[in-house]
Amino acid sequence: MEAYNKYSKGAVDEAAFNYMLLGELGYEIAQTNFAHIVEENAKTQQLFHTEVEAFKWSLLSWQRSANQQYPFARVKLGDFNYYGLGTNTDYSAALNHYKIAADNHHSAQAMFNLGYMHEQGLGLEKDLHLAKRYYDLAAETSVDAVVPVALAMLKLRAIFFMDYMKDNFAWHSALIVFLDSTLGPHWDFFVMSVLLAIIPYLLLQYWQNRRQIAAAAQIPVDHVPVPPAAE
Structure with missing residues (x-):
């Protein structure tokens, strides 16, 4: 005290x-x-x-x-190794701490972090299916993880779609090279941010148009201006 x-x-x-x-x-x-x-x-x-x-x-x-055995402290150890705070950056060590927190303490934050590391291939081989599994586990474990997981799953679906395009359309590879060269290796975050900004704007415009149409339809006849009669 x-x-x-x-x-x-x-x-x-x-x-x-x-x-x-x-x-x-x-x-x-x-x-x-x-x-x-x-x-x-x-x-x-x-x-x-x-x-x-x-x-x-x-x-x-x-x-x-x-x-x-404090779960949050175990997650923090993963964070320190992930970001290289007080030690060298070590994705394998971070992965190990997150896995302990997820398996032994059922930490939703650790599950989410494991999903991200599997998605990006940090400290281990990239595996989108395992990433989805850990994201789902995080959402099932804690209601606080539902929104972050929904955003992560939206991005994951976009990655699945791009992988499909890469396997079936030759022009996709050229597009990826162009995006990497212009926006950098993390261009997918930029694209997701733009989409997340556009969607609320479009919804706002939609509801504004609906209100304007509804207001126009409710104007009484006697309120409609009548041109003056010719003298």
């Missing part, structure tokens, strides 16, 4: 130091709080000399918390 009160008052470094001491004694909640505070304030904290050193300590504390 003393550490929490310091954090609430803005004394972030003092709170982190107290949590660090308690974490050394084995308190899992203190390990988690210390890791979170240091990670979120890696650029501004004054406990460690550099941002890299702060991430290393945060990673160590997440590891200790994960060893005490």
Whole structure:
């Protein structure tokens, strides 16, 4: 509570130091709080000399918390290895942590991350069918994952369609090369963002037109302007 009160008052470094001491004694909640505070304030904290050193300590504390079977800490270990925070980027290690969180703790976030890594072929061979399986598991495990999974499945269907076009139409390969050269290797995210922006706009225009038509159909006859009679 003393550490929490310091954090609430803005004394972030003092709170982190107290949590660090308690974490050394084995308190899992203190390990988690210390890791979170240091990670979120890696650029501004004054406990460690550099941002890299702060991430290393945060990673160590997440590891200790994960060893005490805290599911979120296990997912964070995967994130740190995925993004290379406090360690080198290691997709295989990230994949292993996500799999532990998914299999042992039924973490929807870990399942979603596994789906993405199978979709992109990060740390393992690309497998769109396994990606779909993990996305479905994430949606079944948590209602909070339904919307992200729906968006991911929309993108996955587009990839399936492009693979079909690639296998059946020669011009598809030339199109992919053109998109890669102009928009970069992650052009599919750009296309999906554009589509997601266009769809609400089209729906808005549709409903506006419907309201205008309905309003025009309900104008009483006596309200229609009549031209003045010729003198």
